[in-house]
Amino acid sequence: MKRIVLSLIAAITLTSTITSISMAAPKKAPAAPPKPPVLDPSKVDKYTGEYAGEFVVDGKKGEGLAQVIAEGKGQYRAVLMRGLWKTAKDARQVRIELTGKVDADGNVPLEGKGWKGTLIGRKTLVAKADKGSFDGKWTVRKSPTLAAKPPKGAIVLLPFEPAKEPNMDEWANKKWIPLTNGAMRVGRGSNFTNRKFGSVTLHIEFRCPYEPTRRGQGRGNSGVYLQKRYEVQVLESFGLASKSNDCGSIYKVANTKINACLPPLQWQTYDIEFSNAVIGPDGKAKTPPMMSVKHNGIETHKDQVLPGKTTAAAASGLTVKDSLMLQDHGNKVEYRNIWIVEK
Numbered sequence: 001m002k003r004i005v006l007s008l009i010a011a012i013t014l015t016s017t018i019t020s021i022s023m024a025a026p027k028k029a030p031a032a033p034p035k036p037p038v039l040d041p042s043k044v045d046k047y048t049g050e051y052a053g054e055f056v057v058d059g060k061k062g063e064g065l066a067q068v069i070a071e072g073k074g075q076y077r078a079v080l081m082r083g084l085w086k087t088a089k090d091a092r093q094v095r096i097e098l099t100g101k102v103d104a105d106g107n108v109p110l111e112g113k114g115w116k117g118t119l120i121g122r123k124t125l126v127a128k129a130d131k132g133s134f135d136g137k138w139t140v141r142k143s144p145t146l147a148a149k150p151p152k153g154a155i156v157l158l159p160f161e162p163a164k165e166p167n168m169d170e171w172a173n174k175k176w177i178p179l180t181n182g183a184m185r186v187g188r189g190s191n192f193t194n195r196k197f198g199s200v201t202l203h204i205e206f207r208c209p210y211e212p213t214r215r216g217q218g219r220g221n222s223g224v225y226l227q228k229r230y231e232v233q234v235l236e237s238f239g240l241a242s243k244s245n246d247c248g249s250i251y252k253v254a255n256t257k258i259n260a261c262l263p264p265l266q267w268q269t270y271d272i273e274f275s276n277a278v279i280g281p282d283g284k285a286k287t288p289p290m291m292s293v294k295h296n297g298i299e300t301h302k303d304q305v306l307p308g309k310t311t312a313a314a315a316s317g318l319t320v321k322d323s324l325m326l327q328d329h330g331n332k333v334e335y336r337n338i339w340i341v342e343k
Contacts, residue, residue: 039265047122049068050263051139052064054133055081055136066125067263075100079096080095081095098112098116108121115132123138145203148271158336162181163181172191186335190314191328192323204338207334208234208238211331220331222234223251227321228322228324232248238261242259247261256300261295276320285318290305291303
């Protein structure tokens with residue numbers, strides 16, 4: 001009898017356990033991390049950008065371009081320049097800077113160097129002086145090579161479809177972030193192609209973040225390194241008088257002929273012709289490495305001879321082939337539509 005009772009108790013306990021297990025809520029899979037937002041320039045800042053129109057200086061009429069730069073806390077700087085930035089020959093002879101802060105009406109009164117004006121965001125910028133005037137309307141320039149399709153025989157390093165996360169198999173650093181706008185965003189650590197290249201034609205598109213309170217090398221900084229050695233600087237240098245460490249420069253080697261930058265959060269292009277060094281039997285260069293660059297379709301460097309490396313390179317010395325490198329400098333720069341044609 002005792003044995004029967006114990007068996008019944010064991011059976012009841014087992015049944016109860018099975019029931020409690022079956023009634024327990026199923027465990028949920030861990031939630032995927034949220035996708036980073038894709039920023040729309042029109043929803044970030046309605047003043048930053050370009051305004052094109054008639055520019056009169058000392059009684060001389062011509063085309064002019066005003067570039068409006070955000071400096072944080074409602075403060076803006078407008079740079080008035082001659083020409084419309086179509087070629088490097090448009091090097092501005094005139095550069096007038098005005099500053100101002102957003103007022104209660106949502107406009108920006110501007111003043112500087114004997115000029116006064118008003119900026120109405122994404123509409124107009126007008127300014128006057130004793131012997132001059134500027135009357136510009138909001139304009140959006142785009143690179144003529146934007147969204148260029150890879151030619152036959154090209155190696156596609158980052159395929160681009162506007163509403164699809166890119167395939168990043170060609171890249172070694174998986175901590176970089178694919179975005180739903182077809183780009184990859186800088187993650188932790190620089191990134192390198194798995195393949196190595198010698199002389200190439202390179203097309204690459206990039207977008208600098210909107211960081212109005214940052215300055216200099218802390219503002220939208222990254223870099224495109226051919227063979228991990230030779231950097232074409234990526235930086236949010238819109239509207240600046242360029243130096244050899246600004247966007248479009250071959251870093252600390254050659255200043256860009258013209259600042260061809262577009263505003264932050266606008267897509268820009270580099271089209272680069274790179275010729276590898278020809279190395280003799282003694283290990284020395286019979287012909288040095290050289291580079292030509294078009295920034296947003298404007299030629300900024302032509303057959304520039306390169307040193308052994310530029311600053312912050314991941315390698316040095318002459319080589320026949322090495323990886324393309326994209327730099328992590330702590331800023332959320334985005335890249336897309338990257339392809340290479342080997343020469």
